Amino acid sequence: MHMAVVASALRTLPAVVADRVKVVFVTTDPKRDNPRFLRTWLDHFDKHIIGLTGDETAIQAAQTAANVPIANGDPSYEHSAFALAYTKDNLAHVIYPSGIKQTDWIHDLPLLVKSSWAH
Structure with missing residues (x-):
């Protein structure tokens, strides 16, 4: 799971690096993933x-803009199996x-x- 691995990596990195990294998670399931x-x-x-969350239209627009495949509406929603690193x-x-390892991050x-x- 990307969240656990990247969070662990950030705790390992020097503050001068970790403080400059922002991790942003965009839901693909806004019906279940309310802000709270x-x-x-x-x-x-x-x-x-x-x-980040929003309505279905906004989420799909964000996925399209990032060239991420749009979730198919399956009730067993899975978030993307990859992470994008923006600069x-x-x-x-x-x-x-x-499957990327903490050492890679x-x-x-x-x-x-x-x-x-x-x-």
């Missing part, structure tokens, strides 16, 4: 993770597949923070 529920769930991983230029330069996040993309 989403905040409670994200707080299990890290209180600094930002949770300050607002582009997703890296796509992390499901620990290696990559400092590089992304320092990259010329982040300026």
Whole structure:
């Protein structure tokens, strides 16, 4: 699960890096993930993770804009099996597949923070 792994990696990184990383989770299930529920769930991983929700139209528009496949409305909703790493230029330069390890995040996040993309 990306949330647990990235949250753990951020706790391991020096503050100079971790403080520059913002983790944003966008729900694909706005009917169940109301703001209070989403905040409670994200707080299990890290209180600094930002949770975004909205109506179905807004969520689908966000998924389309990010080139993320739109959830099919199945009641067993699963969030994307990958994570996108955006930098300050607002582009997703890296796509992390499901199963990425904490050591990968620990290696990559400092590089992304320092990259010329982040300026």
